[in-house]
Amino acid sequence: MKTAYILAAILLIVPTSVLLDVPLYNHVNPELYGLPFFWWFQGMWLVIATVMYAIAALILQHVDPDKEEFQ
Protein backbone atom coordinates (compact mmCIF):
# COMPACT_ATOMS: atom_id res chain seq x y z
CA MET A 1 0.00 0.00 0.00
CA LYS A 2 2.63 2.48 1.11
CA THR A 3 5.06 1.27 -1.59
CA ALA A 4 2.31 1.81 -4.17
CA TYR A 5 1.86 5.45 -3.14
CA ILE A 6 5.62 6.05 -3.21
CA LEU A 7 5.88 4.48 -6.65
CA ALA A 8 2.98 6.60 -7.98
CA ALA A 9 4.54 9.74 -6.49
CA ILE A 10 7.84 9.01 -8.22
CA LEU A 11 6.08 8.44 -11.55
CA LEU A 12 4.27 11.77 -11.21
CA ILE A 13 7.27 13.80 -10.02
CA VAL A 14 10.11 12.57 -12.26
CA PRO A 15 9.04 14.24 -15.55
CA THR A 16 8.71 17.65 -13.88
CA SER A 17 12.00 17.35 -11.98
CA VAL A 18 13.84 16.52 -15.21
CA LEU A 19 12.47 19.59 -16.99
CA LEU A 20 13.14 21.80 -13.94
CA ASP A 21 16.84 21.18 -14.59
CA VAL A 22 16.94 23.62 -17.52
CA PRO A 23 20.75 23.57 -18.06
CA LEU A 24 20.45 19.80 -18.62
CA TYR A 25 18.73 20.33 -21.97
CA ASN A 26 19.41 23.96 -22.84
CA HIS A 27 21.68 23.31 -25.83
CA VAL A 28 21.42 22.91 -29.59
CA ASN A 29 23.14 19.53 -30.11
CA PRO A 30 22.31 16.76 -30.74
CA GLU A 31 19.69 17.92 -33.25
CA LEU A 32 16.81 15.72 -34.38
CA TYR A 33 15.33 16.39 -37.85
CA GLY A 34 16.76 19.91 -37.61
CA LEU A 35 15.17 20.53 -34.18
CA PRO A 36 17.56 21.77 -31.47
CA PHE A 37 17.94 19.46 -28.45
CA PHE A 38 16.22 22.12 -26.26
CA TRP A 39 13.01 21.61 -28.24
CA TRP A 40 12.81 17.93 -29.04
CA PHE A 41 13.92 16.84 -25.56
CA GLN A 42 10.98 18.67 -23.98
CA GLY A 43 8.57 17.41 -26.63
CA MET A 44 9.77 13.85 -26.00
CA TRP A 45 8.98 14.20 -22.30
CA LEU A 46 5.31 14.82 -23.09
CA VAL A 47 5.14 11.30 -24.46
CA ILE A 48 7.19 9.76 -21.64
CA ALA A 49 5.08 11.61 -19.06
CA THR A 50 1.85 10.25 -20.57
CA VAL A 51 3.13 6.68 -20.13
CA MET A 52 4.34 7.37 -16.56
CA TYR A 53 1.12 9.15 -15.56
CA ALA A 54 -0.98 6.33 -17.02
CA ILE A 55 0.91 3.78 -14.90
CA ALA A 56 0.51 6.05 -11.86
CA ALA A 57 -3.24 6.28 -12.58
CA LEU A 58 -3.49 2.47 -12.70
CA ILE A 59 -1.67 2.14 -9.38
CA LEU A 60 -3.64 4.89 -7.63
CA GLN A 61 -6.96 3.54 -8.87
CA HIS A 62 -5.99 0.04 -7.74
CA VAL A 63 -5.09 1.02 -4.16
CA ASP A 64 -7.69 3.76 -3.71
CA PRO A 65 -9.61 2.98 -0.49
CA ASP A 66 -12.58 4.99 -1.83
CA LYS A 67 -12.97 3.21 -5.16
CA GLU A 68 -15.97 1.13 -4.06
CA GLU A 69 -17.76 4.28 -2.92
CA PHE A 70 -17.39 5.92 -6.35
CA GLN A 71 -18.26 3.12 -8.78
Added chain:
Amino acid sequence: MIITLIIFIALFALFTSVGFAAAYWRKGDLSDLGQWALAGRKLGPYLAWFLVGGDLYTAYTFIAVPSAAFGKGSIYAFATPYVMTTFAIAMVTMVTLWKMSRRKNYITGVDFVRDRFKSRTLAIAIALTGIVAELPYIALQIVGMRAVLQVMLAPYFTSVTGVSEIALIISFVILALFTFVSGLRGATLTAVMKDVIILITVAAVIIYVPLTIKGGFAHAFQLASTAKPKVSFSTLPSKLTNAYISLFILSALTLYFYPHAINGVLSSRNLKSLRYSTAFLPLYGVGLFLLTLFAVLIYAVPSALKVVGGNGTLVVPALIDATMPAWFTGIAFLGIFIGGLVPAAVMAISQANLLTRNIIKEFKPDLKPATETRIVKWSSVVFKFLALGFVFIISPTYAISLQLLGGIFVAQTLPSMMLGLYDRSFLNRWALLAGWAAGMGSGIWFTEVANNFGILSTSLMKSPFGLLYIAAVSLAINLFVAYVGSAISKLISPGAAPATEKAGM
Protein backbone atom coordinates in the same frame (compact mmCIF):
# COMPACT_ATOMS: atom_id res chain seq x y z
CA MET B 1 -9.67 31.68 -52.01
CA ILE B 2 -13.48 31.59 -52.11
CA ILE B 3 -13.54 27.82 -51.46
CA THR B 4 -11.95 28.45 -48.05
CA LEU B 5 -14.75 30.82 -47.13
CA ILE B 6 -17.49 28.49 -48.39
CA ILE B 7 -16.19 25.53 -46.38
CA PHE B 8 -15.76 27.69 -43.29
CA ILE B 9 -19.34 28.97 -43.47
CA ALA B 10 -20.80 25.52 -44.20
CA LEU B 11 -18.98 23.95 -41.25
CA PHE B 12 -19.95 26.82 -38.97
CA ALA B 13 -23.60 26.24 -39.90
CA LEU B 14 -23.19 22.54 -39.04
CA PHE B 15 -21.48 23.45 -35.77
CA THR B 16 -24.33 25.77 -34.82
CA SER B 17 -26.98 23.12 -35.48
CA VAL B 18 -25.04 20.62 -33.35
CA GLY B 19 -24.99 23.22 -30.57
CA PHE B 20 -28.76 23.58 -30.65
CA ALA B 21 -29.46 19.87 -31.10
CA ALA B 22 -27.39 19.17 -27.98
CA ALA B 23 -30.32 20.22 -25.83
CA TYR B 24 -31.98 16.93 -26.78
CA TRP B 25 -28.93 14.72 -26.20
CA ARG B 26 -29.27 12.43 -23.15
CA LYS B 27 -32.24 14.47 -22.20
CA GLY B 28 -32.45 15.78 -18.69
CA ASP B 29 -34.28 18.63 -17.03
CA LEU B 30 -32.30 21.64 -18.24
CA SER B 31 -34.07 24.05 -15.93
CA ASP B 32 -32.20 22.36 -13.09
CA LEU B 33 -28.85 24.10 -12.59
CA GLY B 34 -26.84 20.92 -12.02
CA GLN B 35 -28.21 19.55 -15.28
CA TRP B 36 -27.54 22.68 -17.25
CA ALA B 37 -24.08 23.45 -15.93
CA LEU B 38 -22.55 20.03 -15.42
CA ALA B 39 -24.27 18.14 -18.27
CA GLY B 40 -26.04 16.08 -15.64
CA ARG B 41 -22.69 14.59 -14.58
CA LYS B 42 -23.05 11.87 -17.19
CA LEU B 43 -19.74 12.18 -18.98
CA GLY B 44 -17.74 8.97 -19.49
CA PRO B 45 -13.94 8.78 -19.88
CA TYR B 46 -13.85 9.48 -23.64
CA LEU B 47 -16.17 12.46 -23.57
CA ALA B 48 -14.52 13.80 -20.41
CA TRP B 49 -11.17 13.54 -22.16
CA PHE B 50 -12.52 15.52 -25.10
CA LEU B 51 -14.27 18.10 -22.97
CA VAL B 52 -11.47 18.85 -20.54
CA GLY B 53 -8.84 18.67 -23.29
CA GLY B 54 -10.99 20.86 -25.46
CA ASP B 55 -11.32 23.51 -22.77
CA LEU B 56 -7.64 23.54 -21.97
CA TYR B 57 -6.32 23.70 -25.55
CA THR B 58 -7.72 26.78 -27.12
CA ALA B 59 -6.82 30.06 -28.76
CA TYR B 60 -4.04 30.03 -26.17
CA THR B 61 -2.52 27.11 -28.07
CA PHE B 62 -3.22 28.22 -31.62
CA ILE B 63 -2.72 31.93 -31.39
CA ALA B 64 -1.23 33.21 -28.12
CA VAL B 65 1.71 30.83 -27.64
CA PRO B 66 2.91 30.89 -31.28
CA SER B 67 2.44 34.66 -31.27
CA ALA B 68 4.51 35.11 -28.11
CA ALA B 69 7.21 32.73 -29.32
CA PHE B 70 7.33 34.63 -32.62
CA GLY B 71 7.86 37.91 -30.79
CA LYS B 72 10.03 36.86 -27.83
CA GLY B 73 11.54 33.47 -28.80
CA SER B 74 12.35 30.34 -26.82
CA ILE B 75 11.13 31.60 -23.41
CA TYR B 76 7.61 30.71 -24.60
CA ALA B 77 8.64 27.10 -25.07
CA PHE B 78 7.65 26.99 -21.36
CA ALA B 79 4.17 25.98 -22.54
CA THR B 80 5.45 22.42 -23.13
CA PRO B 81 6.72 21.59 -19.60
CA TYR B 82 3.73 23.54 -18.27
CA VAL B 83 1.10 21.26 -19.78
CA MET B 84 3.13 18.21 -18.83
CA THR B 85 3.34 19.21 -15.16
CA THR B 86 -0.22 20.47 -14.81
CA PHE B 87 -1.72 16.99 -15.33
CA ALA B 88 0.46 15.42 -12.66
CA ILE B 89 -0.81 18.05 -10.21
CA ALA B 90 -4.38 17.49 -11.37
CA MET B 91 -4.14 13.74 -10.83
CA VAL B 92 -3.68 14.45 -7.13
CA THR B 93 -5.58 17.67 -6.38
CA MET B 94 -8.54 17.24 -8.73
CA VAL B 95 -9.19 13.68 -7.56
CA THR B 96 -9.40 14.96 -3.97
CA LEU B 97 -11.69 17.82 -4.96
CA TRP B 98 -13.87 15.53 -7.06
CA LYS B 99 -14.40 13.09 -4.17
CA MET B 100 -15.31 15.89 -1.78
CA SER B 101 -17.67 17.37 -4.35
CA ARG B 102 -19.46 14.06 -4.73
CA ARG B 103 -19.83 13.62 -0.99
CA LYS B 104 -21.02 17.14 -0.35
CA ASN B 105 -22.66 18.12 -3.63
CA TYR B 106 -20.33 20.94 -4.58
CA ILE B 107 -20.87 22.40 -8.04
CA THR B 108 -18.08 24.99 -7.98
CA GLY B 109 -14.65 25.13 -6.36
CA VAL B 110 -15.86 28.00 -4.18
CA ASP B 111 -18.57 25.74 -2.72
CA PHE B 112 -15.66 23.81 -1.24
CA VAL B 113 -13.91 26.90 0.16
CA ARG B 114 -17.18 28.09 1.71
CA ASP B 115 -17.77 24.75 3.38
CA ARG B 116 -14.17 24.14 4.45
CA PHE B 117 -13.49 27.54 6.03
CA LYS B 118 -17.06 28.56 6.94
CA SER B 119 -16.38 32.12 5.85
CA ARG B 120 -18.75 33.99 3.56
CA THR B 121 -16.23 36.81 3.05
CA LEU B 122 -13.45 34.44 1.99
CA ALA B 123 -15.78 32.52 -0.34
CA ILE B 124 -16.98 35.71 -2.02
CA ALA B 125 -13.39 36.96 -2.42
CA ILE B 126 -12.40 33.69 -4.11
CA ALA B 127 -15.50 33.72 -6.32
CA LEU B 128 -14.85 37.29 -7.45
CA THR B 129 -11.22 36.40 -8.20
CA GLY B 130 -12.36 33.52 -10.39
CA ILE B 131 -14.82 35.69 -12.27
CA VAL B 132 -12.26 38.43 -12.87
CA ALA B 133 -9.52 35.96 -13.87
CA GLU B 134 -11.73 34.43 -16.57
CA LEU B 135 -12.37 37.76 -18.30
CA PRO B 136 -8.89 38.22 -19.82
CA TYR B 137 -8.85 34.50 -20.68
CA ILE B 138 -12.11 34.86 -22.61
CA ALA B 139 -10.71 38.00 -24.23
CA LEU B 140 -7.74 35.91 -25.37
CA GLN B 141 -10.12 33.48 -27.09
CA ILE B 142 -11.73 36.37 -28.91
CA VAL B 143 -8.35 37.70 -30.03
CA GLY B 144 -7.74 34.27 -31.56
CA MET B 145 -11.09 34.24 -33.36
CA ARG B 146 -10.39 37.68 -34.73
CA ALA B 147 -6.98 36.58 -36.06
CA VAL B 148 -8.64 33.83 -38.13
CA LEU B 149 -11.27 36.20 -39.52
CA GLN B 150 -8.61 38.76 -40.37
CA VAL B 151 -6.51 36.35 -42.44
CA MET B 152 -9.55 34.76 -44.08
CA LEU B 153 -11.34 37.97 -45.02
CA ALA B 154 -8.26 39.97 -46.02
CA PRO B 155 -8.51 39.19 -49.79
CA TYR B 156 -12.08 40.53 -50.00
CA PHE B 157 -12.03 43.78 -48.09
CA THR B 158 -9.73 46.78 -48.03
CA SER B 159 -10.61 47.54 -44.42
CA VAL B 160 -10.52 44.04 -42.97
CA THR B 161 -10.47 45.03 -39.30
CA GLY B 162 -13.98 46.51 -39.30
CA VAL B 163 -15.46 43.57 -41.21
CA SER B 164 -13.87 40.96 -38.95
CA GLU B 165 -15.25 42.74 -35.92
CA ILE B 166 -18.77 42.63 -37.34
CA ALA B 167 -18.34 38.92 -38.19
CA LEU B 168 -17.08 38.39 -34.64
CA ILE B 169 -20.15 40.00 -33.11
CA ILE B 170 -22.47 37.89 -35.27
CA SER B 171 -20.77 34.66 -34.23
CA PHE B 172 -20.98 35.77 -30.62
CA VAL B 173 -24.72 36.24 -30.83
CA ILE B 174 -25.02 32.70 -32.20
CA LEU B 175 -22.78 31.37 -29.42
CA ALA B 176 -24.79 33.16 -26.76
CA LEU B 177 -28.00 31.71 -28.17
CA PHE B 178 -26.90 28.11 -28.18
CA THR B 179 -25.25 28.10 -24.78
CA PHE B 180 -28.40 29.76 -23.54
CA VAL B 181 -30.51 26.93 -24.90
CA SER B 182 -28.20 23.94 -24.35
CA GLY B 183 -25.83 24.80 -21.48
CA LEU B 184 -22.69 22.73 -21.01
CA ARG B 185 -24.18 20.00 -23.19
CA GLY B 186 -23.99 22.36 -26.16
CA ALA B 187 -20.35 23.03 -25.38
CA THR B 188 -19.66 19.30 -24.91
CA LEU B 189 -21.01 18.09 -28.22
CA THR B 190 -19.46 20.97 -30.12
CA ALA B 191 -16.20 20.33 -28.24
CA VAL B 192 -16.12 16.84 -29.73
CA MET B 193 -16.56 18.31 -33.20
CA LYS B 194 -13.97 20.99 -32.46
CA ASP B 195 -11.39 18.51 -31.20
CA VAL B 196 -11.79 16.20 -34.18
CA ILE B 197 -11.26 19.13 -36.56
CA ILE B 198 -8.37 20.48 -34.52
CA LEU B 199 -6.51 17.17 -34.23
CA ILE B 200 -6.84 16.65 -38.01
CA THR B 201 -5.58 20.20 -38.57
CA VAL B 202 -2.59 19.91 -36.26
CA ALA B 203 -1.54 16.51 -37.58
CA ALA B 204 -1.88 17.56 -41.22
CA VAL B 205 -0.22 20.95 -40.85
CA ILE B 206 2.72 19.88 -38.76
CA ILE B 207 3.62 17.06 -41.16
CA TYR B 208 2.78 18.92 -44.37
CA VAL B 209 4.38 22.31 -43.69
CA PRO B 210 7.91 21.14 -42.74
CA LEU B 211 7.88 18.83 -45.78
CA THR B 212 7.13 21.73 -48.11
CA ILE B 213 10.07 23.66 -46.69
CA LYS B 214 13.43 22.96 -48.23
CA GLY B 215 15.79 21.98 -45.42
CA GLY B 216 12.88 21.54 -42.94
CA PHE B 217 13.30 22.71 -39.36
CA ALA B 218 17.06 23.21 -39.68
CA HIS B 219 16.54 25.73 -42.47
CA ALA B 220 13.71 27.52 -40.63
CA PHE B 221 15.79 27.82 -37.43
CA GLN B 222 18.68 29.18 -39.46
CA LEU B 223 16.50 31.83 -41.14
CA ALA B 224 14.85 32.75 -37.83
CA SER B 225 18.24 33.32 -36.22
CA THR B 226 19.00 36.08 -38.75
CA ALA B 227 15.68 37.90 -38.16
CA LYS B 228 15.53 41.43 -36.81
CA PRO B 229 15.06 42.31 -33.97
CA LYS B 230 17.29 39.49 -32.76
CA VAL B 231 15.47 36.85 -30.71
CA SER B 232 16.83 33.54 -29.43
CA PHE B 233 14.91 30.57 -30.83
CA SER B 234 17.14 27.49 -30.60
CA THR B 235 18.01 27.70 -26.89
CA LEU B 236 17.01 29.72 -23.82
CA PRO B 237 19.27 32.67 -22.85
CA SER B 238 20.60 31.54 -19.46
CA LYS B 239 19.51 34.76 -17.71
CA LEU B 240 15.90 33.71 -18.45
CA THR B 241 16.19 30.33 -16.68
CA ASN B 242 14.27 31.44 -13.58
CA ALA B 243 11.67 33.25 -15.66
CA TYR B 244 11.17 30.00 -17.61
CA ILE B 245 10.83 27.89 -14.46
CA SER B 246 8.47 30.31 -12.71
CA LEU B 247 6.26 30.58 -15.82
CA PHE B 248 5.97 26.84 -16.25
CA ILE B 249 5.46 25.92 -12.59
CA LEU B 250 2.98 28.69 -11.79
CA SER B 251 1.01 28.12 -14.98
CA ALA B 252 0.89 24.41 -14.13
CA LEU B 253 -0.33 25.14 -10.59
CA THR B 254 -3.06 27.55 -11.67
CA LEU B 255 -4.51 25.93 -14.79
CA TYR B 256 -6.89 23.54 -13.04
CA PHE B 257 -8.01 26.12 -10.51
CA TYR B 258 -9.64 28.32 -13.12
CA PRO B 259 -13.37 28.02 -12.50
CA HIS B 260 -14.01 26.56 -15.97
CA ALA B 261 -11.41 23.81 -15.49
CA ILE B 262 -12.96 22.79 -12.17
CA ASN B 263 -16.35 22.77 -13.89
CA GLY B 264 -15.01 20.28 -16.46
CA VAL B 265 -13.46 18.09 -13.75
CA LEU B 266 -16.64 17.95 -11.70
CA SER B 267 -18.57 16.71 -14.73
CA SER B 268 -16.57 13.45 -14.93
CA ARG B 269 -18.85 10.48 -14.36
CA ASN B 270 -16.63 8.47 -12.06
CA LEU B 271 -13.25 8.33 -10.39
CA LYS B 272 -11.75 5.99 -12.94
CA SER B 273 -12.80 8.18 -15.85
CA LEU B 274 -11.33 11.27 -14.16
CA ARG B 275 -8.00 9.57 -13.39
CA TYR B 276 -7.43 7.97 -16.76
CA SER B 277 -8.60 10.89 -18.85
CA THR B 278 -6.26 13.22 -16.92
CA ALA B 279 -3.30 10.86 -17.24
CA PHE B 280 -3.65 10.86 -21.03
CA LEU B 281 -4.03 14.64 -21.41
CA PRO B 282 -0.28 15.37 -21.87
CA LEU B 283 -0.72 13.82 -25.32
CA TYR B 284 -2.71 16.92 -26.26
CA GLY B 285 0.43 18.83 -25.37
CA VAL B 286 2.24 17.39 -28.36
CA GLY B 287 0.00 19.54 -30.54
CA LEU B 288 0.82 22.61 -28.46
CA PHE B 289 4.52 21.80 -28.65
CA LEU B 290 4.42 21.54 -32.43
CA LEU B 291 2.31 24.68 -32.82
CA THR B 292 4.83 26.67 -30.77
CA LEU B 293 7.35 25.72 -33.45
CA PHE B 294 5.19 27.44 -36.08
CA ALA B 295 6.74 30.66 -34.75
CA VAL B 296 10.01 29.42 -36.23
CA LEU B 297 8.63 27.65 -39.32
CA ILE B 298 7.03 30.83 -40.59
CA TYR B 299 10.48 32.28 -41.30
CA ALA B 300 10.86 29.72 -44.09
CA VAL B 301 7.63 30.85 -45.81
CA PRO B 302 8.21 34.45 -46.99
CA SER B 303 4.63 34.98 -48.27
CA ALA B 304 3.16 34.06 -44.86
CA LEU B 305 5.74 36.16 -43.06
CA LYS B 306 4.60 39.14 -45.13
CA VAL B 307 0.92 38.60 -44.10
CA VAL B 308 1.92 38.48 -40.42
CA GLY B 309 3.85 41.75 -40.57
CA GLY B 310 4.21 42.77 -36.95
CA ASN B 311 1.07 40.99 -35.70
CA GLY B 312 2.23 37.68 -34.21
CA THR B 313 -1.35 36.48 -33.61
CA LEU B 314 -1.55 35.84 -37.35
CA VAL B 315 1.36 33.33 -37.40
CA VAL B 316 -0.64 30.09 -37.42
CA PRO B 317 -3.54 31.20 -39.68
CA ALA B 318 -1.14 32.83 -42.16
CA LEU B 319 1.10 29.77 -42.30
CA ILE B 320 -1.87 27.46 -42.90
CA ASP B 321 -3.28 29.80 -45.55
CA ALA B 322 0.05 29.99 -47.40
CA THR B 323 0.91 26.31 -47.43
CA MET B 324 -2.26 24.19 -47.34
CA PRO B 325 -4.85 23.59 -50.10
CA ALA B 326 -7.75 26.09 -49.99
CA TRP B 327 -10.39 23.52 -48.98
CA PHE B 328 -8.29 22.34 -46.08
CA THR B 329 -7.62 25.89 -44.96
CA GLY B 330 -11.39 26.29 -44.58
CA ILE B 331 -11.54 23.30 -42.22
CA ALA B 332 -8.50 24.42 -40.24
CA PHE B 333 -9.76 28.00 -39.86
CA LEU B 334 -13.10 26.75 -38.59
CA GLY B 335 -11.24 24.54 -36.11
CA ILE B 336 -9.23 27.43 -34.72
CA PHE B 337 -12.28 29.69 -34.71
CA ILE B 338 -14.52 27.39 -32.71
CA GLY B 339 -11.41 26.51 -30.70
CA GLY B 340 -11.85 29.98 -29.25
CA LEU B 341 -15.64 30.02 -29.28
CA VAL B 342 -16.35 26.81 -27.33
CA PRO B 343 -13.92 27.52 -24.46
CA ALA B 344 -15.25 31.07 -24.28
CA ALA B 345 -18.72 29.57 -23.75
CA VAL B 346 -17.51 27.16 -21.07
CA MET B 347 -15.64 29.96 -19.27
CA ALA B 348 -18.65 32.26 -19.28
CA ILE B 349 -20.85 29.47 -17.88
CA SER B 350 -18.42 28.94 -15.01
CA GLN B 351 -18.34 32.68 -14.24
CA ALA B 352 -22.12 32.71 -14.19
CA ASN B 353 -22.18 29.70 -11.83
CA LEU B 354 -19.88 31.49 -9.40
CA LEU B 355 -21.86 34.71 -9.52
CA THR B 356 -25.16 32.97 -8.86
CA ARG B 357 -24.27 30.20 -6.45
CA ASN B 358 -21.46 31.80 -4.52
CA ILE B 359 -22.29 35.50 -4.49
CA ILE B 360 -25.99 36.17 -5.11
CA LYS B 361 -27.16 33.15 -3.09
CA GLU B 362 -25.04 34.26 -0.14
CA PHE B 363 -27.36 37.23 0.14
CA LYS B 364 -30.56 35.62 -1.14
CA PRO B 365 -30.36 32.01 0.11
CA ASP B 366 -34.02 31.24 -0.66
CA LEU B 367 -33.59 31.62 -4.44
CA LYS B 368 -35.91 29.26 -6.36
CA PRO B 369 -34.00 26.73 -8.56
CA ALA B 370 -35.74 28.06 -11.66
CA THR B 371 -34.76 31.65 -10.83
CA GLU B 372 -31.22 30.52 -10.12
CA THR B 373 -30.93 28.83 -13.50
CA ARG B 374 -32.35 31.91 -15.21
CA ILE B 375 -29.77 34.18 -13.56
CA VAL B 376 -26.95 31.81 -14.57
CA LYS B 377 -28.10 31.80 -18.20
CA TRP B 378 -28.45 35.55 -18.46
CA SER B 379 -25.24 36.41 -16.64
CA SER B 380 -23.25 34.00 -18.84
CA VAL B 381 -24.47 36.07 -21.79
CA VAL B 382 -23.44 39.30 -20.08
CA PHE B 383 -19.94 37.98 -19.25
CA LYS B 384 -19.37 36.95 -22.88
CA PHE B 385 -20.12 40.43 -24.12
CA LEU B 386 -18.10 42.02 -21.33
CA ALA B 387 -15.05 40.07 -22.51
CA LEU B 388 -15.86 40.98 -26.12
CA GLY B 389 -15.78 44.64 -25.13
CA PHE B 390 -12.42 44.04 -23.44
CA VAL B 391 -10.92 42.97 -26.78
CA PHE B 392 -11.84 46.15 -28.59
CA ILE B 393 -9.94 48.31 -26.12
CA ILE B 394 -6.64 46.41 -25.85
CA SER B 395 -3.77 45.68 -28.22
CA PRO B 396 -3.74 42.09 -29.54
CA THR B 397 0.05 41.94 -29.88
CA TYR B 398 0.66 40.51 -26.43
CA ALA B 399 -2.34 38.19 -26.31
CA ILE B 400 -0.55 35.75 -24.00
CA SER B 401 -0.23 38.44 -21.34
CA LEU B 402 -4.01 38.28 -20.99
CA GLN B 403 -3.82 34.64 -19.94
CA LEU B 404 -0.80 35.28 -17.72
CA LEU B 405 -2.69 38.12 -16.01
CA GLY B 406 -5.54 35.70 -15.30
CA GLY B 407 -2.91 33.34 -13.87
CA ILE B 408 -1.69 35.98 -11.42
CA PHE B 409 -5.24 36.23 -10.05
CA VAL B 410 -5.95 32.49 -9.94
CA ALA B 411 -2.63 31.91 -8.11
CA GLN B 412 -4.00 33.96 -5.21
CA THR B 413 -6.83 31.45 -4.71
CA LEU B 414 -4.42 28.51 -4.35
CA PRO B 415 -3.82 28.77 -0.57
CA SER B 416 -7.56 28.42 0.10
CA MET B 417 -8.45 26.07 -2.76
CA MET B 418 -5.39 23.81 -3.09
CA LEU B 419 -3.85 23.83 0.39
CA GLY B 420 -7.33 23.84 1.88
CA LEU B 421 -7.81 20.37 0.37
CA TYR B 422 -5.03 18.92 2.52
CA ASP B 423 -4.68 21.27 5.50
CA ARG B 424 -6.71 19.89 8.40
CA SER B 425 -6.87 22.72 10.88
CA PHE B 426 -3.84 25.00 10.68
CA LEU B 427 -4.95 27.58 8.10
CA ASN B 428 -7.16 30.33 9.49
CA ARG B 429 -9.86 31.94 7.34
CA TRP B 430 -8.96 35.51 8.24
CA ALA B 431 -5.26 34.86 7.63
CA LEU B 432 -6.17 33.37 4.24
CA LEU B 433 -8.22 36.44 3.44
CA ALA B 434 -5.33 38.72 4.43
CA GLY B 435 -2.95 36.61 2.31
CA TRP B 436 -5.35 36.79 -0.61
CA ALA B 437 -5.55 40.59 -0.30
CA ALA B 438 -1.75 40.89 -0.09
CA GLY B 439 -1.34 38.60 -3.11
CA MET B 440 -3.94 40.40 -5.24
CA GLY B 441 -2.68 43.84 -4.27
CA SER B 442 0.96 43.02 -4.89
CA GLY B 443 0.11 41.18 -8.13
CA ILE B 444 -1.74 44.16 -9.56
CA TRP B 445 0.94 46.57 -8.33
CA PHE B 446 3.85 44.55 -9.79
CA THR B 447 1.99 44.18 -13.09
CA GLU B 448 1.46 47.94 -13.29
CA VAL B 449 5.10 48.67 -12.45
CA ALA B 450 6.44 46.08 -14.91
CA ASN B 451 4.36 47.67 -17.66
CA ASN B 452 5.17 51.24 -16.62
CA PHE B 453 1.47 51.80 -15.87
CA GLY B 454 0.76 51.45 -19.61
CA ILE B 455 -0.67 48.79 -21.97
CA LEU B 456 -0.26 45.23 -20.76
CA SER B 457 2.78 43.72 -22.50
CA THR B 458 4.66 41.67 -19.90
CA SER B 459 3.90 39.50 -16.87
CA LEU B 460 7.52 39.23 -15.77
CA MET B 461 9.13 41.42 -13.10
CA LYS B 462 12.73 42.17 -12.16
CA SER B 463 13.94 40.45 -8.98
CA PRO B 464 17.22 39.48 -7.30
CA PHE B 465 16.78 36.11 -9.08
CA GLY B 466 16.49 37.68 -12.52
CA LEU B 467 13.14 38.07 -14.27
CA LEU B 468 10.30 36.17 -12.58
CA TYR B 469 6.62 35.56 -13.38
CA ILE B 470 4.68 37.96 -11.12
CA ALA B 471 2.27 35.19 -10.04
CA ALA B 472 5.18 33.41 -8.29
CA VAL B 473 6.20 36.45 -6.28
CA SER B 474 2.65 37.41 -5.30
CA LEU B 475 1.82 33.83 -4.31
CA ALA B 476 4.91 33.78 -2.08
CA ILE B 477 3.71 36.97 -0.36
CA ASN B 478 0.21 35.51 -0.07
CA LEU B 479 1.49 32.27 1.51
CA PHE B 480 3.75 34.14 3.91
CA VAL B 481 0.87 36.27 5.19
CA ALA B 482 -1.51 33.30 5.35
CA TYR B 483 0.86 31.10 7.36
CA VAL B 484 2.19 33.80 9.70
CA GLY B 485 -1.38 35.00 10.27
CA SER B 486 -2.58 31.46 10.99
CA ALA B 487 0.32 30.88 13.40
CA ILE B 488 -0.53 34.08 15.27
CA SER B 489 -4.21 33.15 15.54
CA LYS B 490 -3.17 29.75 16.92
CA LEU B 491 -1.09 31.49 19.60
CA ILE B 492 -3.97 33.77 20.57
CA SER B 493 -6.70 31.12 20.65
CA PRO B 494 -5.32 27.59 20.37
CA GLY B 495 -7.75 24.90 19.25
CA ALA B 496 -10.36 27.36 17.97
CA ALA B 497 -10.17 26.27 14.33
CA PRO B 498 -13.11 24.17 13.15
CA ALA B 499 -12.48 20.47 12.74
CA THR B 500 -12.71 19.19 9.18
CA GLU B 501 -13.34 15.94 7.47
CA LYS B 502 -10.52 13.72 6.31
CA ALA B 503 -9.67 14.37 2.66
CA GLY B 504 -8.00 11.26 1.22
CA MET B 505 -5.90 11.31 -1.95
